[in-house]
Amino acid sequence: MDTNKLTVSSSPHLHAGGSVRSAMLHVLLALAPATVFAVYYFGMTALLTVITGVVAAVAAEAFFLWVMKKPITPVRDGSAAVTGLLLALNLPAGIALWLVAIGAGVAIGIGKLVFGGIGHNPFNPALVGRAVLVISWPARMTAWMGPGLISAATPLAIYRDSGNAGSYRDLFFGFIPGSIGEVSAFLLLVGGLYLLYRQIIDWKIPVTYIGTVAFMMWLLGPEGWFTGDPLFHVLSGGLMLGAFFMATDWTTSPVTKTGRIIMGVGCGLITAVIRLYGGMVEGVSFAILLMNAFTPLIDRYTMGRRFGAR
C-alpha cells in the first residue's frame, strides 16, 4: 500500500450525495408545469419573458463576477437560473423584455452579489428585482393581460371592487389574468408537493402561510366576522407561488423549526393585511420581503431547548 496516497481527514468519511446544484435543478423542474401552462395560456410572450429572465439572470451573475475579478464558476450552481425564472413568473404577460432584463440584473446584482453571493443575501433576490420594477414602473407592472394580450383585471381586483369571486374551477386551474407563473394554483401545488417529496422544502412554511391567509380572510370577511371567502384568497394572486417557491427560499428563511412556523404565519398575516387594507390588491411579494428582514432575528430567538437542557 502506498501510504503517500492515503487521505487523512477528520470524520465523517461519507456524504449523502446531494448538492446545491441538484436542489436548484429540482426547483426548476418543479416550476416546469406552471411555466409550460403559462406558455400555453398566454402564448409566445410568456416563453420570451421566461427565456429573457433566465438568460439575463445567469448572464448578469457571470458578468458581475467577472467585473469583480472573481471566478465565474458559481454560476453553475443553478441559483441564478432559479432567480431569473422566479422573477419572470412574477411578471405580467406582455411586459417589455428590456424590463425583464433590468429586473434580472437588479435581482442578481443588488439582490444577491452585493451581499457576497449565494448564501449571503438577506432578501429573496427575485423579489428584490420585482419590487424595484413595481416601484419604478408601476403602470407597466400592473398592466394585467389575459390570453391574447387583452387587458383584463385580476380576480383579486375584481373581487375587491365588486365582491365577485368568479369561478373556482378557473382559479384553481389557472384560466385567469395575472402574473404569468402565478395563475395555475393546481400546477404550482403539484410542483410544491414535488419539492416536499424531494425534501428540498419543509412543509412548515407553505402550510402555515396558506393556512394563515385562509383563516384571516375568512375571519375578516366583507360582511363581518367569519364571512370571508378563504378558498378564493388561497387560489388567487401569487399565494401558491410565494408560499411554496419563495417564502421557502433556503437562504432567506429561518433554519429553526419554530422559526419556520413564525415565518409562515408572519407572511400570512402581512399578506392578509395588505390584501384587506393596503393600497395594492396583492401582498405576497412584500410580505415575504418583510419577513426576510426578520429572519436572522427569528433564528436567534427560536433555537429552542437542546437535548438534555434543564
Next chain:
Amino acid sequence: MSRSFRGGVHPPHRKKSTEGLPIEHLAAPSVVVIPVQQHIGAPCEPLVAVGDRVLMGQKIADCAARVTAPVHSSVSGKVTAIEMRPHPNGRDTRAIIIENDGLDEKVAGLTPCPDIDLMSREEIIAAVREFGIVGMGGGAFPTHVKLTPPEGVTLDTVLLNGAECEPYLTCDHRVMLEWADDVIYGLRCLMKGAGVEKGMIGVEVNKPDAIATLQKAAESYGNISVVPLKVKYPQGAELQLIDACLGRKVPTGKLPLNVGVIVNNVHTAQAIAQSMKTGMPSVDRVITLSGACVERPGNLLVRVGTLFSDILKERGQKCEPKKLVCGGPMMGLAMYTPEVPVCKCTSGILALSAEEASYEEAMACVRCGKCVDACMMLLHPLFISQYGERGMWERAEEIGALDCRECGACSFICPARRQLTQTIRLAKSDIYANRSKK
C-alpha cells in the same frame, strides 16, 4: 413498533457484503504490536522486558490508577522490543512487540470463574478488571469503572448497545447472532456487577435475525428485554439509545449513570462472558473488514495487536485505497499508515475507494437547515461552525458547541459540502484550550 430519537440521517447501509458472513478465525500473525494503552485513562506500565518469553493471556502491562485496564499478551513468544509505534488513535504510543512462536501456550493459572450466581458483586468487578475488559464499541472506557459508580448514584438498568448504526460494520450483528448466549450471560454479569435488576438490549430492526436470536436466548430471564430500534443514524449514540429505550434524557454535562443507566456494547458483554467461562483475558475481538478495495471482506476474529497491514495482506486488495478507516465511516479515524495494530476497541477496518470516500470543495452555507434537522442534540451546526471559523468561541459555546458528540450527521447531509462536524470539533478544542488558559 420500533423506538427512536429526534433528528438523525439515513446513510447507505453498505452491510450487504459482510452481514451474511459467519465469524472467521484469522490466524495469529508472526508479530503482534500491543499498545500499553488501549483504553481511556492512565497508560499502563510494561511488566515484561525485552527478551522475556511471554505466554498467551499473560498480563504484560498494568497500572495502579483507578481508570485504567491491564493489557495481556495475545500470543506466546518473545518480547523483541518495547518502543513507540503508530496507534489507531493517531498518536505514537508505547507498544510491546512480541514475536509469535506459533504455540499459543497459555499462561498458568487461567481458571474459569464460577457461575455468576455464586460470585459476589465485588468478585465480578475484580474479575472484569483483571480480564482487561474495555468498551469494545469504540469508546474503550474501562468497564469495571462503569460498574463502580461514585457515592450517591443509584443505578437501575444495564443497557447493551446492539444498534450498530455505523454503515459497513457488521461485527456486532454477527456476535449477537452467533454468540447470543454469551451476550446474555455477559449482560447478567454486568447487571450483577452494577447491582441492578433490569437489563435491556437495543438492536436496530434491520437485524431481525439478531433480535429473534437474542429474544430466544433471554427467554428464561424475565428482567432482560430486547428493544427493537428504528434504523437511523446515530441510533447507537449513547444518549439517544437511552432516550429511545428508557425515555430518559441525560442532562447536559451529565453521564448516563446520573439517570441510573450504564451502557455497554454487546461485544463487550460477549467478551466478559467468554473470559468468565475460559479464564482467558481480553486478547481477541471480532472486526469487520470491508470497503470496495478489499478482496475478501468479512467478520474476523483477530488477536489484539495484529497489524492492519497483515490483515489486508491476508485478505487481498482489489485496488489502492483512498482512505483507510479504523471504525465506521461516520465517526472512525482515517489512518495515515496501515502499520497500526487492532486494539480492543477496533470495530472495523475499512479500505475505501476514491468513489466511496468522495470529497468535493465546500461552498458557502445556503442556510437550508438540513443540519439543524439532522442534529440529534438539537443544535444548530451551521451557526456553531461559523462562530468557530471566526474564532468567536464564547458565542459558539453559548449555543451548545460542547454538547456536540461529533456524530457527523451534519457534514454528511450538507448539500454545500461544508465541513461542519470538523469545524465544530476544532471549535470545541479551542474552547477547551481557552478554558485551561484561564
